[in-house]
Amino acid sequence: MxxxxxxxxxxxxxxxxxxxxxxFKTLVAGLVLLGPVLNGLAEEPGRAAQELVAAYKVKLSELAEWCDRRELTAQVEETRAWPRPRDPNKTYVSVLPRRVGRPALPTDAPADLVEWDTRFARLRRDQSNSLFELARQSICRHRASLAFELVLAALGENPDNEPVRRLLGYQKFRGEWHTLYEVRKLRSGQVHDERFGWLPKSYVRRYGQGQRRSGNRWINAEEDARLHHGINSGWDVESEHYTIRTNAGIEAGVELGTKLERLYRVWKQLFVRFYASEAQLIALFDGRTRGRPVKLPRYKVVYFRDREDYNRSLRASMPGIAISIGVYVESTRRAYFFAGKDSDRRTLNHEATHQLFHESRPVAPxxxxxxxxxxxxxxxxxxxxxxxxxxxxxxxxxxxxxxxxxxxxxxxxxxxxxxxxxxxxxxxxxxxxxxxxxxxxxxxxxxxxxxxxxxxxxxxxxxxxxxxxxxxxxxxxxxxxxxxxxxxxxxxxxxxxxxxxxxxxxxxxxxxxxxxx
Ligand SMILES: [Zn+2]
Structure with a gap:
């Protein structure tokens, strides 16, 4: 290799x-959130989406004028600034809020402010529903890329749009949006800790105090690190779609998992037709698959503590390893990276992308x-x-x-x-x-x-x-x-x-x- x-x-x-x-500004103002896919399409859903955006802008402008007459200065600005201008040569995927529902206004908010909030939210909700309807029509016309662009725009307008959330694999659980994987974890009594990942709730305090679970006993973090010093006896850190073998520490593994999951989420939406069939896609948009159109595998990643360990461990099988800063190896179905100063975000995304294309469905040798x-x-x-x-x-x-x-x-x-x-x-x-x-x-x-x-x-x-x-x-x-x-x-x-x-x-x-x- x-x-x-x-x-x-x-x-x-x-x-x-x-x-x-x-x-640039003129172009962007015309395209707004839907940007790339809506301009210049000959087919019906594209034209319909353009008209939808144009009508939406008129309604927002009317609401801004309504605010102006009531001297709601901040709300005039907020309404006029919506939707945010987007570069048509970029793809935007909203970072989704976890909590269900919009932040509430203070209980003593003036009546005009409450009314603006209600109107603004209704406009966005309606727009979100219309965008999703167009997305469904686009799927029927075999326009998967346009459909997902519309889905992303629908979520940008209303992150609580339930059919859209379900399509992307989310469900409501205890007042928050969670994936099925997360719901299972939560139901089994685990919680997600930013530093240590998924843990039984009763472990969180002790982990914070420097204790670690090893088999059926508690040990301190130093001893735990000694036990996992070599990559062959490293920790196996799990995120939703990845298993990361690492000797860089649990926290480092969890951090890497967060980055990989972010890439996975974006990749999965952009390249849906790479791993899902037309029929699976139609079923997904009909809500018949409950957000699970295709079962994708778990991806395996090896994460070394530093460059020296990476070079030393991989040199025998890959003599030129020292000139790389990360590698995906088809034969072992693993991506290899290292922590520390020479590691690189772009390399991580690059090699992990190779892995996603290679392993998400059978491919040719x-x-x-x-x-x-x-x-x-x-x-x-x-x-x-x-x-x-x-x-x-x-x-x-x-x-x-x-x-x-x-x-x-x-x-x-x-x-x-x-x-x-x-x-x-x-x-x-x-x-x-x-x-x-x-x-x-x-x-x-x-x-x-x-x-x-x-x-x-x-x-x-x-x-x-x-x-x-x-x-x-x-x-x-x-x-x-x-x-x-x-x-x-x-x-x-x-x-x-x-x-x-x-x-x-x-x-x-x-x-x-x-x-x-
Ligand atoms: Zn490459």
Whole structure:
């Protein structure tokens, strides 16, 4: 097993950061929360969603005027600021509140304030329901990506929308939203502790005091650490979807589990058609599966205490391990990472993404060996960008460093391998190419293009392409066949989105003229 080289392509000179000009603001204001997928769609659900958003904005504006007449200054601002502007070249997944219900106003709140609160909440609730209805229609029209974009928007409007919550696997339990896994834990008398993960309630105080349970006795934390010093006798820390073998400490394992679960949650929504069939998806939206369309496996991760331990333990099976900062190994079905100063968030997301695509359903051996390898890496580089911004998990965007490198290579270095040729490259061809870092940058740029171009026009085709590649049945022409566009035209569209940073940069007069031709 060769260690995958991780390339952070750092072009010489200043990166091409997107400038947020006037055009950007105008675009965003028109697209708001639904952003990427709703603009420019020919099909009915897309148009209906655009109209829904437009009507919603009118109602919000009327409510803001109502507040203005009553001199509710703060509420005017809050209403006008809703929905929050969104960059159409990013994907937003709301961080969901645990508690059911909105925070209550103070009991002595003035009548006008109470009325505004009621009206605002009703508008958001109605909008959320309408968005979900459109999501269901989108599923019937085989538009899974649009459907999930609408589901996410519906939750952004009303995090307590029950059918949507159920669809995502949540249920109400003791006044909070929990997954089935969490409900089972809570019912068995366990609680989730931020530091130590799931524990019997009666253990929490003693863990806080430095005691640890070992078999049927209590020992102190130092002795516990000695017992788990080597990775072979390390702790097995469990989160909802991961089992983490670690000798970095229980707390470190729990922290890693939280990060992996965040990636899992976003991945599962974006790539639903990768692991679920059309029929399973329809059943999910009908509420017939109670949020469990497909049983996904538990993912296994090994987490070393530091780089030295990681290098020492893996060197025998992977001689080049020292140049990596994390690795997913197909044959052992495990991802390996280490704690400490050299560890890296992007690598974690990258390698864990490889694991999700490899293990969430049966896949062909040697994925991408003969052709189409670029998308295996491209999609992992896209998921690297996962971060938290303004109450949301955010992916993509022209400000991400992979996109800056991709634009620089294309626009300043004039480096580009046409898709006709690039899709024919297998793993070895790319990994032995001296231009590997630059090829990776192009893969990152092309993946982003397929996700965001023309309001997500190719997003379902991208997921189908990934499926075909992982099934081992994609030939080099697959992407063109799935998008219904020639490679020459995809090349042109890619250049255009990169030149304008997804429409967030004003075009030059010459380019505007060229586009009109
Ligand atoms: Zn990779």
């Amino acid at each position: 060769a260690v995958e080289l991780r390339f952070s392509d750092k072009p010489a000179g200043r990166p091409l950061a997107p400038r947020r000009g006037l055009l 040697n994925v991408g060996a003969k052709a189409n390898f670029w998308i295996v890496e491209g999609i992992a580089m896209y998921m690297e960008s996962l971060r938290e911004e303004d109450g949301c998990y955010v992916l993509g965007g022209f400000d991400d460093l992979r996109m800056q490198a991709a634009r620089f290579r294309l626009l300043k270095d004039d480096f580009y391998v046409p898709l006709e040729e690039f899709t024919g490259y297998g793993m070895e061809k790319i990994q032995s190419d001296p231009r590997i870092a630059t090829l990776y940058s192009q893969a990152a740029g092309l993946t982003h293009f397929l996700i965001y171009f023309d309001a997500g026009r190719y997003r379902d085709a991208l997921v189908a392409y990934l499926s075909a590649v992982y099934n081992g049945c994609a030939d080099p022409a697959a992407l063109s066949a799935l998008t219904g566009v020639t490679y020459a035209n995809l090349d042109k569209q890619y250049r255009r989105i990169m030149e304008t940073a997804g429409g967030t940069q004003p075009k030059s007069r010459a380019k505007r003229k060229r586009d009109q031709v």
